[in-house]
Amino acid sequence: MTSTHTPLPAPQTLVGASLAQHEPLVAATRGQAIESIHYGSAVVLDPQGNVLRHRGDRQAKFYPRSALKPLFAVGLLRAELELTDEQLALASASHSGSQRHQDVARSTLSDAGLRVEDLGNSTDLPYGTAEREAWLAAGGTATQLAQNCSGKHAALLALCKLKGWDLPGYLTDGHPLLELLRDTVQELTGEKITQQSTDGCGTPVYLLSLAGLARGFARLALAAPGSEEARVAAAMRSYPELVAGEGRDVTALMRSIPGAIAKDGFEGIQAVALTDGTALAVKIADGGDRARMPITAALLAEHTTVPGELLSSPALGGGQPVGLLAAL
Template identity: 35%
Template structure:
């Protein structure tokens, strides 16, 4: 390693986008790695950065289904709970499971407040376009979450109308859970409107990471049931070729991971009792998978030997340095992580 490479390795974590061997752009990443008490274990950039949690909050939005008895009432098992936590790829299995969940709780697709959008999966999007398919709300990557919200409303006898809006009893219940797991008072959690129309939450990266640390190691029945559902059905949490699915498949029981929009990623490392949340500060979602894998690699390399923890991240090399291609599918560059975490 020459001097320039050594200095780059010691710098804060960034993702470099290369084209034809030249670094074309650099994406700064802020990271918080904390334990279940909220103690900062490692960081890069600004671990106190306040940003929207986006879809990485979904496991905590799904917890009331289990805690309040709605999952048992409507017969939601591990597959349904995994889908309630999902940012899915609109594959047939995802859409069919949403339909089954809606039937179980006596709701219709028309009641879903999430609007349709092109599938995250390029292959599914191409197939739908080729077939002239009219996209409906169940195609939304958030349709599992929204079905869970409808199911919660039906369970409590709350109105289903307006269930996704701030102030509705469903959203108040979800905010209560977010506050409990992050350790932030409710009035310190900033509210916004997510892309799927539901409420989303802005808070410091460290608070998000604490919630994941607790989720990963809590002995309570509800969080245990939810994380085991995600591990049992990672294909429902995301989809074919997606990092959430492939990471939890390769590291089942060792990593719990959930992506969020605008460059957010959260994960739990139960073996270390720690949680991770990162934000690619310019919001480039392409960069969050290699950023998460860089963080996991460094944390496990530093702290894993203490508890005998290793992760088979070599199976995920296509996510470690994703190839960039031109419109003819030719490789012309890649995304690569540089820099290091600071351990405290």
């Protein structure tokens, strides 16, 4: 059977035009040797939005993946969607798939008169390790509600129901929902979107600079009380366990740094903003998730107190620490 899909470009045709100038950010040691190195880029903005520090490539653009969710949530509120703070935190989340996470996503659908079957995101097992093991032990299988983006998709559908927009086609190009999301991201980041693709769950994802992503998070941290940006920030601060989950580093970061707003994204993305508007964004070149938090924590430590467990993690040999994963 002949495929109708447009052929994808081979990687070697893309590298020359898009290879970012990353630098070594994180190293894993074992004994007295460096065993592995993760390259990447990072940008730190001061409270006025100026580049305070950068590592690697400050000009390159990357897909922020799930770090876009809090910005999407601002757009939903601007369009007059009513959500509880728990529902809003979950709409901004890559949740672990616990029963509480799934219940909050279900409540967003129920409040809008929608069903779980209306969800258009991909199916998956719970993202959190403990949650996934418990789910499988109970006989669970991959579902849309367990997938880490179900809170976002439930909120997207709720807005479509409110506005009378097409529900089955809410992820289709040209849908007014997707126009709203794009416009919101452009406004919050201060960058014109010139290229986009599709995230793993089915929503759009846009190429942005790290400075643009950090700028968007600073807008949340500095938002005037009563604004939609402030509401998203308040929900995330009030429910960090819904933004990620127990045992997750993003939840630990928000609990340990008062007022911090943090969101990770697949392929080594992290964004954080502090209460004074200092903001940063990180991209790990190889997409390695383990390198994301050590460099983020090291950069944050120049501005605030950061717990040691976020700065580094041990490499084990025979069950004992014999090395370290930490920022260079």
